[in-house]
Amino acid sequence: MSWDWFTDPDYWASRLAFQRVLAALYLIAFLVAVNQFRALIGTNGLLPVPRFVRRVPFRRAPSVFQFHYSDRFFAAVAWTGAVISAALVLGLCDSVPVWASILVWAAPWVLYQSIVNVGQIWYSFGWESLLLETGFLAIFLGPADTAPPVPVLWLLLWVLFRVEFGAGMIKMRGAPCWRDLTCLYYHHETQPMPGPLSWYFHHLPKPLHRLEALASHATQLVVPFALFAPQPAAGIAALLILVTQAWLVASGNFSWLNLLTMTLALSALDSHLLPFSAPTLAEPPLWDRVLILVVTALLLVLSYRPARNLFSGKQLMNYSFDRLHLVNTYGAFGTVTQIRHEVVIEATDEPELGPDTVWREYEFKGKPGDPRRRPRQIAPYHLRLDWMMWFASLSSSYADAWLEPLAEKLLAADPETLKLLRHDPFEGRPPTFLRARLFRYRFTTPAERRATGEWWVRTPRGPALRAGRLGPDGAAVAAE
Template sequence: MEWLSGVLDAEGYEVGRQILQRGVAAIYLLAFISAINQFPALLGENGLLPAPRFIERAGKRAGPTLFRWRYSDRMLLTVCWVGAGIAALIVIGIPQTGPPWLPLLAFLVLWGLYLSIVNIGQVFYGFGWESLLLEAGFLVAFLGSNEVAPPLLVLLAIRWLVFRLEFGAGMIKMRGDRSWRDLTALYYHHETQPMPNPASRFFHLLPKPLHRMEVAGNHFTQLVVPFFLFAPQPVAGVAAVIIIVTQGWLVISGNFAWLNWITIVLTFGAVPDSFYEAVGFTIAPTYETTPIWFAAVVVLMAIFIAYLSWQPLRNLFAKRQLMNASFNRFHLVNAYGAFGSVTKVRYEVIIEGTKDNVEHDGAASSHWEEYGFRGKPGDPGRMPRQYAPYHLRLDWLMWFLALGSDGGWFTPLLVKLLQADPKILKLLRHDPFGGEPPRYVRARIFRYRFTTREEKRTTGLWWMREEAGTLVDPVSLKGGQPR
């Protein structure tokens, strides 16, 4: 039966395997740290959308989770610290030095732990890159250890994931918004994306012909290049490099959590060792014969993935293509896509508080102080920051709130601010009341735009803003509830 393992082996992808295993584990490490820092405040026992209440209401519909019968913040933190520890061990390469079953087990544990979190994360974990991380962790589990050659079927499954990720994003753009089809999408997108970074304003102010070239290049990379991932080498490697460069462009122009970073990591799985050898690196790994049991496990995994691929394949070419959808409870072989429509005007919800008596003095004459968020625009003079691949979940939800999507968490947020809840305040950049509760809070809507070069020189501001309306009139607490 040695011929079976020989057929399934893919020698010449050792560097790709190392990048895949360590890179995906690094994203898991970041995801668990993010949950440690944010989950208790957002979804914990006393969070904005308490997980225990959701579990009780959803029951089995929540999907597989370790918290099905019991949730506590302490248990959540234990799960996160265990996951972070295992991920850190993989990043430094310890499980990979053992037999093939060791990294297999390590990644499947990471996948199961994070699946337990995502399935109770509600709207705060409703992002496509959560499913992407879960699917990536499951597939990378079957890459084996340093003892055996990388399995060919696993590398092909990872290319199939990158194909769906890229081609799905390209198709959703072509179907979703005319601005992608007429090449004008980037006239707006750098300014209106969920969380701009320090370079976003520079990209927004580029000449419009360059924006059109950016969009055309994006279409080529997402709609044409992915097919060549399945071509013989060196064509597949060249296609992978094109995707990696394009994703790097997105990394330096915006904050999209770990979406671009994990895409880069996964695409390295199609870059052969010969590319590194061509620039002077020496790569000469030695492998033992792949155990039959491991080859059989890889074949079963490939059959399972092929079985689950039918619906996602149909979705790619469906008239009503689903974006960032899971077709099973395990978040495997998902549908992906991003920004099927482009927001052309940026609105921001600004939350303010006051210690004045609004009922006595009136809202207009009261002194209002603005709460500052870490990533989303607020203070017009503050330069946008770089946070990706770290995911600021509350900031992202504030962007969706400005688009008209609440999800039931915003009123609880105002209550927490009126209570000066320390866990919520810790998620903010600036609390104008120094940990003390305000008497009233309100939420106003502003239209934001990047300053022109001339405006930046004369004012020093990054943004210009003008009031566009009121989302929530001044409210205070009465009996623990806003009134």
């Protein structure tokens, strides 16, 4: 049996670029975990891991933390993943044997899998599954001095196809504004976390918004099929995806979703588009070829349900059909909200409440707050609490499990929770009362912006959490 078909040296440079960027995204993901886990899922966090693993068995949430959890152990796991990822970014593992490359790339996948599977609502987003699915395939790409294996390259294209086509199909099945090309009249203003250019994107002429929507449909519903065509068609399709994803990076903050999609697109570029000379490459050993074929067969079998989901009238978004996130469904913004609301948390240190009580606002790092504060560029870093606050503004059901515990942490001036915020108006001192209010936010018009210097106009809509204080047992109780 000839193995000539199994590798393709024309993808040496794209494989190397893919691995470098993927390792950098792994590094960011682990640093996010290091910086935020204590407040969110730590022993004394809003949704503690120890409480989660007591009620959810290993088979439903595979994780090293099922066997042992402490905040120190979690930090060690996250820092280990960060160090390994940094080594991969620097190319320190480029020339190791194939078996060592497999082990090194498997390490961040196992460690991040462990974090995601106990992360609960804070780790419930599509980019977590996408990082794990892509990271699993990276295990089998081989070191830099071996020829890239074609089956793994094809599997990467299959992931990219599902990301793009799934997003396109969910839009066509979703809000009517996607079909009449008007969704982007609102999206830049109402997206979860606008960026520094979102105000300008929002004020583009409406014909350009319609062109944006049309380009999105073309890139997500037509272009992905060309990924499986011979070169240069596949490379051109990948370049189109890179351009549209770069547009999304510029217009908002979507964690590492867009950069990871661009990373997948890199794998479709051959030596004609990345003209770097490849060194003399060794062929993978026989055992590695057999292993890759077994993994390919497994993933193709597991792909049945995600593939069926793409054409289902009840299409699921961002869903994993297996506990290891090996093959998943993707998609976003099947519906687009036309009005933006924000939950604003305020507190006071006055001993009693009255009509003249002065309330002071907590400022978050990324989500809209102070109307004069320009939206920040956060991605590819991910502010998990800020992101979930957007969901809380859509429906209280998204925040039932954590908004009241958050209020209790702020009333107690919990240091780890305060680290998640940009500004604590009480400088580490516990307030006496706290409340949350719902506001309607909209971008200022260009005239309003010139006159006031503000980026947002906000109008109060009502309470999101009644005013309360900390009771003797440490739980928040309503103010009398």
